Amino acid sequence: MFESLQDRLGSILNGLTGRGALSDKDVSAALREVRRALLEADVALEVVRSFTDRVREKAVGAEILKSIKPGQMVVKLVHDELVATLGTEQVAIDLNAPSPVTIMMVGLQGSGKTTTSGKIAKRLTERQRKKVLMASLDTRRPAAQEQLRVLGEQTGVATLPVIAGQGPVEIATRAEQAARLGGYDVLILDTAGRTHIDEPLMAEMAEIKSRANPHEILLVADSLTGQDAVNLARSFDERVGITGIVLTRVDGDGRGGAALSMRAVTGKPIKLIGVGEKMDALEEFHPSRIADRILGMGDIVSLVEKAAENIDAEKAAAMARKMQSGKFDMNDLADQIGQMQKMGGMGGLMGLMPGMGKVRDQVAAAGIDDRLLKRQLAIISSMTAKERSNPDLLKNSRKKRIAAGSGTDASDINKLLKMHRQMADMMKSVGKGKGGMMGKLMGGLGSKLGLPSGAGMPDLSKMDPKQLEEMAKSLQSGGLGGLPGGLPPGLGGGGLPGMPGGRGFPGLPGLTRKK
Numbered sequence: 001m002f003e004s005l006q007d008r009l010g011s012i013l014n015g016l017t018g019r020g021a022l023s024d025k026d027v028s029a030a031l032r033e034v035r036r037a038l039l040e041a042d043v044a045l046e047v048v049r050s051f052t053d054r055v056r057e058k059a060v061g062a063e064i065l066k067s068i069k070p071g072q073m074v075v076k077l078v079h080d081e082l083v084a085t086l087g088t089e090q091v092a093i094d095l096n097a098p099s100p101v102t103i104m105m106v107g108l109q110g111s112g113k114t115t116t117s118g119k120i121a122k123r124l125t126e127r128q129r130k131k132v133l134m135a136s137l138d139t140r141r142p143a144a145q146e147q148l149r150v151l152g153e154q155t156g157v158a159t160l161p162v163i164a165g166q167g168p169v170e171i172a173t174r175a176e177q178a179a180r181l182g183g184y185d186v187l188i189l190d191t192a193g194r195t196h197i198d199e200p201l202m203a204e205m206a207e208i209k210s211r212a213n214p215h216e217i218l219l220v221a222d223s224l225t226g227q228d229a230v231n232l233a234r235s236f237d238e239r240v241g242i243t244g245i246v247l248t249r250v251d252g253d254g255r256g257g258a259a260l261s262m263r264a265v266t267g268k269p270i271k272l273i274g275v276g277e278k279m280d281a282l283e284e285f286h287p288s289r290i291a292d293r294i295l296g297m298g299d300i301v302s303l304v305e306k307a308a309e310n311i312d313a314e315k316a317a318a319m320a321r322k323m324q325s326g327k328f329d330m331n332d333l334a335d336q337i338g339q340m341q342k343m344g345g346m347g348g349l350m351g352l353m354p355g356m357g358k359v360r361d362q363v364a365a366a367g368i369d370d371r372l373l374k375r376q377l378a379i380i381s382s383m384t385a386k387e388r389s390n391p392d393l394l395k396n397s398r399k400k401r402i403a404a405g406s407g408t409d410a411s412d413i414n415k416l417l418k419m420h421r422q423m424a425d426m427m428k429s430v431g432k433g434k435g436g437m438m439g440k441l442m443g444g445l446g447s448k449l450g451l452p453s454g455a456g457m458p459d460l461s462k463m464d465p466k467q468l469e470e471m472a473k474s475l476q477s478g479g480l481g482g483l484p485g486g487l488p489p490g491l492g493g494g495g496l497p498g499m500p501g502g503r504g505f506p507g508l509p510g511l512t513r514k515k
Contacts, residue, residue, distance in 0.1 A: 042257025
């Protein structure tokens with residue numbers, strides 16, 4: 001996400017932080033590069049001018065001259081302006097209205113309105129326990145109504161039955177009546193789009209708005225459209241009056257121009273971002289966290305939230321008990337790899353870890369990516385139950401059979417076995433008694449979160465957002481429970497050996513330093 005902008009701004013600002021003092025000339029040269037980087041990222045020219053002017057005004061003031069580390073102050077100013085441009089605070093979908101709360105989805109054809117409607121419905125149903133009804137008002141695109149019905153079946157969300165011959169306004173009227181009579185909390189109206197903005201489209205949107213009286217009007221925009229997204233947002237806001245923006249395909253957007261421009265130009269908050277094809281690949285848009293990612297500072301809070309959503313508390317407790325007994329077999333290793341994949345895989349986790357953006361290319365060049373994880377899982381899946389529980393059984397003949405079954409070779413199997421041995425040895429040292437590393441880790445983490453002594457590892461799924469944020473801050477600063485550098489190797493804080501900063505991935509299987 002926003003990799004090219006992150007790389008450009010990172011290299012520019014790194015050149016400033018190492019200097020003892022900055023002159024006006026230094027600041028101007030850096031801001032020229034920042035301006036160029038933003039323009040290359042497809043940020044609207046008016047937004048770029050305003051952004052650099054505000055940073056320059058603050059950077060050459062008295063505050064920067066008195067700073068002990070002026071270069072770091074400029075980085076902070078750029079960060080603060082990024083946050084201000086993106087919207088300062090996270091704004092959620094507003095459901096504070098009499099039921100059924102109507103949400104109208106608008107945008108151009110192909111922007112992902114129908115899929116996003118399904119994602120939002122799933123999110124509201126699962127996270128906020130809302131009873132949701134979806135209705136397709138798209139009578140122009142072939143199978144659009146059928147697509148929404150299929151998404152409803154996949155997500156377990158009700159959809160309005162299709163009646164042939166009805167127009168968008170008639171469907172909106174029928175949907176509102178059905179939602180009211182059926183006791184639904186939320187009604188999502190998926191409207192039609194066009195390949196471009198035209199008068200008939202805007203007239204139809206205005207007519208539907210007048211009839212349905214939606215509480216929220218969300219503009220769904222493809223983040224890859226760059227500056228065109230700004231014109232799109234302006235047009236819809238002027239004619240229909242949008243209340244928020246949902247950006248799709250953000251996971252494939254290396255530039256970030258749409259995100260930075262649309263909020264600044266329209267003044268309307270980006271409420272959600274689509275980060276993948278799956279129905280749960282929808283995230284809240286937190287301006288400060290996105291700014292952290294753009295400047296390579298990572299996003300530990302989002303990482304902890306991902307862990308809370310994806311890590312099975314019972315499995316985690318069972319793993320902790322096994323670690324305390326010093327046991328760690330191939331089934332456990334497969335579980336660890338599976339947890340990583342659920343949390344976004346290698347690439348997704350690297351984007352959230354502080355400082356990891358700088359070594360992303362080196363990690364990829366070393367062949368450490370999601371394909372490696374899939375190969376490792378394929379090898380483990382080709383083993384028998386006995387072999388998974390006792391890897392010492394794996395001699396040459398068995399390795400040949402496993403290699404043939406997994407489409408790998410003996411060297412891949414040997415690497416996996418070596419990695420497993422390293423992790424097993426680490427687990428033994430971690431789990432030695434209550435005074436061991438695991439005892440210290442759990443006790444330290446619990447005390448940081450205000451839990452009573454001896455409470456053990458907290459259940460992430462039952463923690464409120466404030467506790468998660470506290471946990472994230474503890475992980476970011478390190479030193480939990482008196483352990484220098486935070487978590488032990490392979491559990492998050494010991495990091496990828498050979499990587500700067502000592503940061504790593506939770507449960508990352510033993511990657512070794514290259515000699």
